Every structure is written in structure tokens, then in C-alpha cells.
Amino acid sequence: MRVGRWLGALGLVLAALGGMDRVGGEAPGPAGIRILVVRTEAEARDAIAAVRAGARFERLVRERSIGPERERGGYLGRIDPASLPPAARTALDKTKRGTLSPVFPTDEGFAVFQVLTIQEEEELEARARRAPEAQALLKRGTESGKAGDMEQAASLLQRATELDPDLADAHFNLAIVERRRGRLDAAIASMRRVIELYPEDFDAHMRLGSWLTEQGSHAEATRMYERAAALQMDSREAWLRLAQSYEAAGRARAAVSAYRRVIGLVDGDDPALSAALFRVAMQAGDGPMAVEAARKLLASRPGHEGFMALGEALLLNGEADAAILEYQKAVALAPASVAAHVALGSAYARLGRAEAAAERFLRAVELEPGNPIHYRSLARLYEGQGRLDLAIVALRDGLGAAAASAPPGLQADLREELSALYEKAGMAREAERERRRAKSLRP
Known part of the structure; x- marks a missing residue:
């Protein structure tokens, strides 16, 4: 469980908001703003379109922005327009409360402001005032969870998230507690919120992927593992989970690539990984990769099964004569193996050697x-x-x-x-x- 990995963002906001009194329902001085910065003007316009279609501005900031205060949803507090560069000041001057500014250039690329409504500012102020209590509940809930009192932990952590919906550690720990309570759907919902708040949280993506797989939501689980692998390109566990997810979804070609990545991250040969690569390569119809994996398997499968696998891969790769040699080795090692005789017979038949094929099939009939x-x-x-x-x-x-x-x-x-x-x-x-x-x- 986590405690205080991230400071409550609103504790920082309080300083910007403190000391400003309301007069006649309108805040004196500048309004609070959020900012999203992206590299291209097209990306900025795409973000505006997404907000107009219903996306939350602060979530887009966390997912896409390269600018300041990304983890706080781009919240800058109240900024004096006179302190801004000319292009930003001009854009802000054209923007009313509760709306988005025009796109304007910055040193990093292009940006968009969101000017908050009075209600949004009041909510931020209220949340900032509640932040110390939320942090205290997070600490108590985490301690209860560590002590094994999951009911109490869930109650305290749930209250913490209600007081501060952006307190990611509380959502994360609540997800863990709900999972231990057997409430899988609730755990998934809480972990989704963590990822919404922190799109680059590797651990959250891995856990959510596992739970979604357990729930049967394989497509979404795959997306979680894809993101996790992108976040930590050298994570063997992320690539392995992704490979297994691709395989379960029937995406054999993608699974081949992912298993190869896993193997590249492992020191020495791992027979289980070679077997998995062989399996998905056969499913994908990737003859060369199947042959490569089968040859590696020979070292860990000294019996007839290793020669059977190599023969199967060679046959897939269009090397029927070579496959027959491997199947003959399998039959010599295990003369009572029905599968070996059938495989050898099928290879003979593929080459048009009907009499030899019939002999193998008749032997299979005798054995079974x-x-x-x-x-x-x-x-x-x-x-x-x-x-x-x-x-x-x-x-x-x-x-x-x-x-x-x-x-x-x-x-x-x-x-x-x-x-x-x-x-x-x-x-x-x-x-x-x-x-x-x-x-x-x-x-």
C-alpha cells in the first residue's frame, strides 16, 4: 500500500487561493486557470475537440500535456495576465470563465487555457481545506489494511477519496483493499481512477490488467499491458503478461513479437518461454520462428517430443524432407508413440509417398x-x-x-x-x- 507518495495537489493550490475574498459573487483579481501544452497545433485542436465531445480537460492534461503541473491537471492557480507572454496574455484576454482559450504558441509547442468557473474555484478551495483530513484518513486506512482490518480500511479510504477525489494513493490503496475483500468490480473502478490521475503509473496498469483478465475483460486487459510495456520497456513481467494476453486473445502474430521481447530480456535459455514461442509461432504460421524455437527446445526435450516439435515446425516451414528425418528419430526413440507414427505418415503423404504413409497409419491403427x-x-x-x-x-x-x-x-x-x-x-x-x-x- 502507498502512503504520501504524492502530496495532495490542493495543498499547493491553497496558497494561490488564500487571502482572496468574494465580493458580489465574483472573485476579485484573476481567475484560476489550467493549461495543456502539446507539441503541435493539430494536437492542441484535437484536445479542444475532445473536451467539446465530453472529455475532462484535466484528464487530457494528465494524458497528453508536456507542460507544467501535469500531475495536477495543469492547474496553475490564479495568474496575473500581465505576467504572461504576449501570445498567452492575448489568448487569456479572449477567454471567459468556464471556456477554453484559442490555441496559442509557447516555447514548447502549442497551448490551451481552461478558465475555471467560480464554482470550480470554490470546489478547489473546499477540497484544499479538506486535504489534511483526507491525508489523515489515508494514513489510518492504510494502517488498518496492513493490520488486516479490511472493512475498516475500506471505510476510511473511501472517505478519503470522497474528501479529495484526486488523492491517488487513497484510490490505489482502496483498490488493493477491495480486491482482498473479493470485490473485484470495486477494485477495478478504484484502480481505473488511479490511472486517470496518473497515466504513467506502471504498477497500476499491471494490477488493473491482471484484474481485468480475471474479470474476463481481455481486450481492455491487453491495453493495460501494452501501456505498461511502453512505460517500462525493459520489464520482463510486463512483456510476459502482454504476450500471454495476446495469446489468449488469439493474436498469435502479436504474441510472437511479445514473447521474443521477453526472451531478449532473459539471461540464458528459458524452456518455458521457448515452448510458448513455439506454440504461438505455429498458430501464427510463422515457420522460421517455429523452427528456431523448436531447435532451442531440443536441449530441454531430449525425448521423442522434441523431435516431434521440430518436425512439426519444419513441415510448417515447407521443409517436408527435413521434417521426415525428425519424425523418424521420434519413432526410433518411441516406437509405441501413436502420435509419432501419425506425424511421420502425414509427412510422407505430403511428399506423395503413399505406401510409406499407409505403413505408418496402419501401425497407428495397430497401436490404437x-x-x-x-x-x-x-x-x-x-x-x-x-x-x-x-x-x-x-x-x-x-x-x-x-x-x-x-x-x-x-x-x-x-x-x-x-x-x-x-x-x-x-x-x-x-x-x-x-x-x-x-x-x-x-x-
């Missing part, structure tokens, strides 16, 4: 006679050779194996394929029979 998928692979191989009689026999045997345990949907698929084979063979009656049987298996 109850799996109808092996019979289907064999039937498709025979069909490709024009050997419809053997294809029909293989698929019929597969249906016999499927009857014991295969789900109805798979059985229906197999019967439809058998129907198509009968049709090709000119056996119309048998084809119609299988179509009816397939239909009866569909919901």
Missing part, C-alpha cells in the same frame, strides 16, 4: 485400434490414390471402432464420408443408406 481417426486418415490416403475399395474398407472399420465410444457428431461425419465414397464407387443404394444413418445421428 479404438481410435476412428486413424482409419479416416488411412481411408483418405487410399482415396487419394484412387483405391476406393480399400478406402471403403478402412472407413467401415473406423465406424466399427467409433460405435463404442465416439460422439454422435463424429460418427455422423464418418458416415457422410463413407456415403461419398460409395457414391464415387457407383454404389448408390449403400450411399443413400449411409446418408440416412448420418442424418439420424445429427441433433
Whole structure:
């Protein structure tokens, strides 16, 4: 939990506002102003458009400004116009309370003023007066949380945020407390407020990303991790979370880049990271990267699984002959591995070596006679050779194996394929029979 990492901004404002009395509902002297400074005139005009569309000026300052008092929402207090440079003074002279000034140039780029209303100034004054109490509540709430009294901590911290809505430490600690109380939505809401107040808070982005993932809001979680990785480019944890988030969202190509970044930040080889990179590279269809990752995995997977992975990657990369060599190694190391025989058979089939492929598929059938998928692979191989009689026999045997345990949907698929084979063979009656049987298996 945090205590006093940031001073309450309004404690600084009090000096600017103190000693000024209201007369007739209007403040004597200059009005309070906020400022946003950006590099280009186009950015300044875009900010004005965003405010007119409903965005809060102070939030835009925290997110975009390169000027003064960014963490305070650009609040400068009351400024004597005579003390300003000519361009700023001219812009301020044209601006009424509660409105934005025209864009004007500064040494850093271009700027916009927001002139506060009397009500806004009064709220700032009141908030400044409440700031000491809010800080005291923050301290007490934090101590209660550390002592394990989450109910009391939540009550005190909630009150602190009500007294000073910009007290980021109170929002942060309240988020932690709410999470420990099991109130995930409340924790997320409080941490969002921290990020609104301090857009460059790395820890807040990381925690919020984790909670959003837990909530199932994966797209927003990904955005949090993207921002965290941008804030700390050398953070292994941020890039790892981002890679995992991309992978969960099915964004395999982005995940490849993120996992590569993680690996670049780690000293030595990490088998778990290499496995993750291999996995997403295969999903992305990135053959070269899959091969690179699979070769690294060989050191940590000395058994047949390592050769299987490398064979799979080589096949994806269009290197079927090289893939066959790896699959042969896998079969030699694990002659009872059904997966190794099937993979080798598929590689042979890809190269048009039908007899060698059939031998592997038949071996898979011998090792796992109850799996109808092996019979289907064999039937498709025979069909490709024009050997419809053997294809029909293989698929019929597969249906016999499927009857014991295969789900109805798979059985229906197999019967439809058998129907198509009968049709090709000119056996119309048998084809119609299988179509009816397939239909009866569909919901």
C-alpha cells in the first residue's frame, strides 16, 4: 500500500487561493486557470475537440500535456495576465470563465487555457481545506489494511477519496483493499481512477490488467499491458503478461513479437518461454520462428517430443524432407508413440509417398485400434490414390471402432464420408443408406 507518495495537489493550490475574498459573487483579481501544452497545433485542436465531445480537460492534461503541473491537471492557480507572454496574455484576454482559450504558441509547442468557473474555484478551495483530513484518513486506512482490518480500511479510504477525489494513493490503496475483500468490480473502478490521475503509473496498469483478465475483460486487459510495456520497456513481467494476453486473445502474430521481447530480456535459455514461442509461432504460421524455437527446445526435450516439435515446425516451414528425418528419430526413440507414427505418415503423404504413409497409419491403427481417426486418415490416403475399395474398407472399420465410444457428431461425419465414397464407387443404394444413418445421428 502507498502512503504520501504524492502530496495532495490542493495543498499547493491553497496558497494561490488564500487571502482572496468574494465580493458580489465574483472573485476579485484573476481567475484560476489550467493549461495543456502539446507539441503541435493539430494536437492542441484535437484536445479542444475532445473536451467539446465530453472529455475532462484535466484528464487530457494528465494524458497528453508536456507542460507544467501535469500531475495536477495543469492547474496553475490564479495568474496575473500581465505576467504572461504576449501570445498567452492575448489568448487569456479572449477567454471567459468556464471556456477554453484559442490555441496559442509557447516555447514548447502549442497551448490551451481552461478558465475555471467560480464554482470550480470554490470546489478547489473546499477540497484544499479538506486535504489534511483526507491525508489523515489515508494514513489510518492504510494502517488498518496492513493490520488486516479490511472493512475498516475500506471505510476510511473511501472517505478519503470522497474528501479529495484526486488523492491517488487513497484510490490505489482502496483498490488493493477491495480486491482482498473479493470485490473485484470495486477494485477495478478504484484502480481505473488511479490511472486517470496518473497515466504513467506502471504498477497500476499491471494490477488493473491482471484484474481485468480475471474479470474476463481481455481486450481492455491487453491495453493495460501494452501501456505498461511502453512505460517500462525493459520489464520482463510486463512483456510476459502482454504476450500471454495476446495469446489468449488469439493474436498469435502479436504474441510472437511479445514473447521474443521477453526472451531478449532473459539471461540464458528459458524452456518455458521457448515452448510458448513455439506454440504461438505455429498458430501464427510463422515457420522460421517455429523452427528456431523448436531447435532451442531440443536441449530441454531430449525425448521423442522434441523431435516431434521440430518436425512439426519444419513441415510448417515447407521443409517436408527435413521434417521426415525428425519424425523418424521420434519413432526410433518411441516406437509405441501413436502420435509419432501419425506425424511421420502425414509427412510422407505430403511428399506423395503413399505406401510409406499407409505403413505408418496402419501401425497407428495397430497401436490404437479404438481410435476412428486413424482409419479416416488411412481411408483418405487410399482415396487419394484412387483405391476406393480399400478406402471403403478402412472407413467401415473406423465406424466399427467409433460405435463404442465416439460422439454422435463424429460418427455422423464418418458416415457422410463413407456415403461419398460409395457414391464415387457407383454404389448408390449403400450411399443413400449411409446418408440416412448420418442424418439420424445429427441433433
